[in-house]
Amino acid sequence: MKLVIISGRSGSGKSSALHALEDEGYYCVDNIPVSILDQLPVTLTRTHSKAPAMAVSIDVRNVPGAMESFPNVLAQLRSQGIDCKVIFLDANINSLLMRYSATRRKHPLTNEQYSLAEAIECEKLLLGPVQSQADLRIDTSPLSVHQIRERVRKECADCSESGQKISLLFQSFGFKHGIPIDADFVFDVRCLPNPFWVESLRGHSGLEKPVQDFLSGDPDVMAMLDDIAGFVETWLPRFESGQRTYMTIAVGCTGGQHRSVYLTEMLGKRFPDLPNTIQVRHRELGSA
Incomplete structure (x- = not known):
């Protein structure tokens, strides 16, 4: 089992x-x-068949004298075969004072005897054993x-046994029914050839082969697919590094039946390295 222990001064x-x-x-x-x-x-090992990677935070709100025992507790954990990593966060006093001023939170050690600056310095001493x-x-x-x-x-990337990358939702929709309110990016594909105007295709959706064959044979459709996929591939790592955990890419045509459905399906297949974090939904087909 892997355990990350996070501690440090408040703020x-x-x-x-x-x-x-x-x-x-x-x-x-x-x-x-x-x-x-x-x-x-x-x-946790008693309640889970496979113990998950675990992270805990420890701060000065512990009972008096508890911090002195931390080295012994840590040694006991490691003697049990638990892979422990201790991360200590700190900041200079000016930064901490500014953060408390901005958030207007109360420091856990401030009282009638300690000012904020004094509490911050005292906390550093108390956390010394950690x-x-x-x-x-x-x-x-x-x-x-x-x-x-x-x-x-x-x-801690190497510690997580179940870490997830960003979850991508590709969603088709029809502009005549409104843009999805949760969309992060909206791509308008109404400029592409519309199967609706082909009588034999009107009753089919973008999930069906006749429509797929019609659209896949058009170079503009494939160029649009490449451009949208390229945008996502280029910027996805930046969004992940910015701590985004979910992103919705909405693709819209007029009615949400043909062009947007086909392109959304194709986009979902462009990212085989993310099989557990890709979802495909078609709002106007009742699968949103």
């Missing part, structure tokens, strides 16, 4: 890091008490939320 990006791993297929637990950390993997065990330390001061997520995702 350094722990929640963003944990969400990134959750999107990658990790079983995630936020703010777990150190005292039960070594029990959680055992519980930081000393870190396999990786990341200074998030210059990083955006998306950059933090991407850095953690890349560092």
Whole structure:
């Protein structure tokens, strides 16, 4: 079993890091008490036939004195054969002060005795036992939320046993029924030859061979297919690195029966390396 432990000062990006791993297929637990950390993997192995990759976050909200026991708990986990990776996130005090000012959240250590700056410094001391065990330390001061997520995702890419890439939905539709409100990109294919005007094809859809043969024989149709597929192939890695987990590509013709259906089907077959993350839907055919 593989376990990623994320810790660090409040405001350094722990929640963003944990969400990134959750999107990658990790079983995630936020703010777990150190005292039960070594029990959680055992519980999971009892309830799962194959223990999932797991990520937890540990912060200063633990009970007093819990952090001092972290090195021993970590050693116990590793003695059980659990592959542990400890990631410690931190940022300089100016960055942390600015983040708290922007979000207006309350630091867990602030009270009548501690100002925000004092609480941030005190937290660093309390987390010392965890930081000393870190396999990786990341200074998030210059990083955006998306950059933090991407850095953690890349560092833990080899740990996930069920990580998913972006999920693509190719959806056909008819413009006369309105554009899908959840579409990220809309391609208008009404400029292509329309099988509706061929009497023998009017009653068929883009899922049927007569229409497919008609459209596949037209060079403009194939050029449109190549252009849309090329756009997706070119920009998909950038969207994945930007932490997008879902994307809907909508292809529309007039009625959503012929041209858009055929092209959507063909697009779904252009990405054989993503068999588990491709969906094809035809809104006007009742399969949306």
